[in-house]
Amino acid sequence: MKNLIRLASILLLMSFILSGCYYDKENELYKSTAVCDTAVVTYAHSIAPIMVANCNVCHNTTLASGGIITDTYPDLSSMAAPGGMLWNAVNGFNGLELMPKNQPKLSNCDLVKINKWILAGALNN
Numbered sequence: 001m002k003n004l005i006r007l008a009s010i011l012l013l014m015s016f017i018l019s020g021c022y023y024d025k026e027n028e029l030y031k032s033t034a035v036c037d038t039a040v041v042t043y044a045h046s047i048a049p050i051m052v053a054n055c056n057v058c059h060n061t062t063l064a065s066g067g068i069i070t071d072t073y074p075d076l077s078s079m080a081a082p083g084g085m086l087w088n089a090v091n092g093f094n095g096l097e098l099m100p101k102n103q104p105k106l107s108n109c110d111l112v113k114i115n116k117w118i119l120a121g122a123l124n125n
C-alpha cells in the first residue's frame with residue numbers, strides 16, 4: 001500500500017513537471033507572436049518586404065500578372081494613391097479581386113503599414 005502511494009505521488013509529481021514544460025512552450029509561443037511596429041513606416045523597410053513576401057512572385061517586371069508590377073518603386077507607387085488600386089486590391093474593395101490572389105488577406109499589421117505609407121504620400125523612403 002505504501003509503495004502504491006509512493007508510486008501515485010511520483011506520477012503526480014511527474015505530471016506537474018510535464019505540464020510545467022508545456023506552459024514553458026506556451027510562453028515561447030506568446031513571445032514569438034510578432035509585435036506590430038507601425039511607428040516608423042518606410043518604403044524600404046516596411047512596404048518593399050511586404051511586396052517581396054506576398055506579391056512579387058506574380059507581379060515582377062518579367063511576369064507582371066494582370067499588367068501589374070509590385071517589385072519596383074515607380075510601378076508600386078503609381079497605384080498607391082489614397083483609395084487607389086493598391087489599397088483596393090489588398091482589401092478586395094471596389095470589385096477588385098482580393099490580393100494576394102488565392103491566399104488569405106494580408107495581416108492587419110501589414111494593412112496598417114500599407115495604409116500609413118499611402119496616406120503619407122507613398123514616398124520612396
Ligand code: HEC
Pocket residue numbers: 051054055056057058059065066068070079085086089090095096097099100101102106
Ligand atoms: C499568385 C499570383 C498573385 C499574387 C501572389 C498576387 N497577385 Fe495580384 N494579381 C494576380 C493576377 C493573375 C491578376 C490579374 C487579375 C486576376 O486574374 O485576378 C492580379 C491583379 C492584381 C491587381 C489589379 C486588380 C484588377 O482587378 O485589375 C492588383 C492591384 C494586384 N494584383 C495587386 C497585388 C498585390 C498588392 C499583391 C500582394 C499583396 C498581389 N497582387 C499578389 C496574381 C497575383
